[in-house]
Amino acid sequence: MKDFRLHLIVLILIVVAEKIGNISITVGVGKIVLLPMMYALLMGVATAPRFTKISSEKNVRTASSLLGVTLMLLMARYGTLVGPSLPKILAASPALILQEFGNLGTIIIGVPLAVFVGLKREAIGAAHSVAREPNVALIGERFGLDGAEGRGVMGVYICGTVIGTIFFGLMASLAAAYLPFHPYALAMAAGVGSASMMTAAVGSLSAMFPQMADQIAAFGAASNMLSGLDGLYMSIWMALPFAEWLYRKSYRMKYGVDPEPPVVRNLEEGKEGEAK
Amino acid sequence: MKMSETLGVLLICGFLSLVANVVGTKNGFVEAIPGMLFLIALAFLGIWLGKVIPGGIPGVAYVVTIGCILTVPGVPCAAAISAAVSKVGFMQLCTPILAYAGVAICKDLDVFAESSWRIVVVSCVVFVGTYIGSAIIAQLILKAIGQI
Numbered sequence: 001m002k003d004f005r006l007h008l009i010v011l012i013l014i015v016v017a018e019k020i021g022n023i024s025i026t027v028g029v030g031k032i033v034l035l036p037m038m039y040a041l042l043m044g045v046a047t048a049p050r051f052t053k054i055s056s057e058k059n060v061r062t063a064s065s066l067l068g069v070t071l072m073l074l075m076a077r078y079g080t081l082v083g084p085s086l087p088k089i090l091a092a093s094p095a096l097i098l099q100e101f102g103n104l105g106t107i108i109i110g111v112p113l114a115v116f117v118g119l120k121r122e123a124i125g126a127a128h129s130v131a132r133e134p135n136v137a138l139i140g141e142r143f144g145l146d147g148a149e150g151r152g153v154m155g156v157y158i159c160g161t162v163i164g165t166i167f168f169g170l171m172a173s174l175a176a177a178y179l180p181f182h183p184y185a186l187a188m189a190a191g192v193g194s195a196s197m198m199t200a201a202v203g204s205l206s207a208m209f210p211q212m213a214d215q216i217a218a219f220g221a222a223s224n225m226l227s228g229l230d231g232l233y234m235s236i237w238m239a240l241p242f243a244e245w246l247y248r249k250s251y252r253m254k255y256g257v258d259p260e261p262p263v264v265r266n267l268e269e270g271k272e273g274e275a276k
Numbered sequence: 277m278k279m280s281e282t283l284g285v286l287l288i289c290g291f292l293s294l295v296a297n298v299v300g301t302k303n304g305f306v307e308a309i310p311g312m313l314f315l316i317a318l319a320f321l322g323i324w325l326g327k328v329i330p331g332g333i334p335g336v337a338y339v340v341t342i343g344c345i346l347t348v349p350g351v352p353c354a355a356a357i358s359a360a361v362s363k364v365g366f367m368q369l370c371t372p373i374l375a376y377a378g379v380a381i382c383k384d385l386d387v388f389a390e391s392s393w394r395i396v397v398v399s400c401v402v403f404v405g406t407y408i409g410s411a412i413i414a415q416l417i418l419k420a421i422g423q424i
Binding site for chain 2: 015021037046067095098101102106126156160182184
């Protein structure tokens with residue numbers, strides 16, 4: 001916390017980022033919105049010890065230890081966005097709950113693709129969900145993070161951390177511009193990933209539909225909270241078994257033989273071995 | 277992290293967000309202070325409750341829930357709180373967080389560079405698939421229940 005060099009770097013980054021402001025780029029009939037938070041992220045990366053060396057290894061460690069707390073201010077603000085819209089959110093709650101099934105779309109495309117490009121059991125970890133913290137914890141508990149499934153889920157997790165925010169922001173503006181979705185539906189879908197992915201997507205949408213900005217943010221935040229609750233159970237009961245099944249089917253299609261059976265981590269095994 | 281440190285981080289981050297707020301929105305520095313102080317107090321209270329209340333519910337759940345309850349129309353002070361926090365733009369709250377995140381990501385960059393192109397391709401498909409899949413369902417159901 002007393003790393004004033006880090007705070008000074010961040011202060012400069014945000015002033016520059018906010019000075020630049022939103023940039024709308026017209027692409028065909030739609031537009032992509034670039035947000036100050038995206039420049040702040042990219043400039044933050046650029047200060048890395050391995051690039052411009054503006055921030056030191058120590059700054060990097062402090063920044064990563066502070067992240068959890070800094071997110072709380074945003075979460076407080078989200079709470080106050082959800083409150084005033086609560087009647088509207090309750091009215092829309094069936095959509096908020098059921099859209100978790102959208103995750104199954106991931107598996108239908110993701111698992112066969114992963115097998116097709118040559119991943120083995122990594123496919124199950126990688127494509128069973130959008131791979132945020134709860135999913136990583138789940139895979140870690142079931143298969144161990146050092147196993148193939150663990151490598152898969154960690155790979156997508158790291159990708160999400162590095163490119164997820166910008167990816168979600170751009171994806172939301174493209175979807176709003178080119179696909180026939182209502183902004184509310186896109187706002188709800190924004191909640192599937194981490195809080196920063198949701199914020200980037202919600203930010204892009206509110207820049208495109210300023211008159212609905214508060215509702216969009218409220219739906220995104222509500223969906224993000226709900227995903228945190230029901231998403232994990234969806235993964236355990238539906239997504240993982242389905243991914244496993246589809247993996248066997250895809251594997252047989254590509255290689256013509258059945259895949260090797262999964263190595264489920266069994267904590268009791270080691271103990272038995274010692275007893276003998 | 278000690279609670280005093282947590283409060284320190286919240287104050288620093290709050291200050292940075294106020295700066296972003298002045299540069300990025302039409303709101304003045306002083307008029308956004310009451311809203312920001314409320315958010316800092318709320319975040320601190322939530323983190324503290326998460327620590328002292330048994331049951332392992334994370335602090336973020338308290339932060340969001342209390343923030344939500346205090347601003348539901350009809351609750352005493354709801355209008356005043358909403359008015360105060362409306363001076364704090366939520367996008368400007370994100371800018372400092374993502375600046376910190378950017379600096380922090382450097383830790384993961386090596387792992388990211390090592391991970392094969394296959395995982396990157398699968399990741400992008402996973403993000404698109406989940407997002408569009410959820411949007412389709414949300415759209416259909418919102419239409420069906422007449423919300424849009």
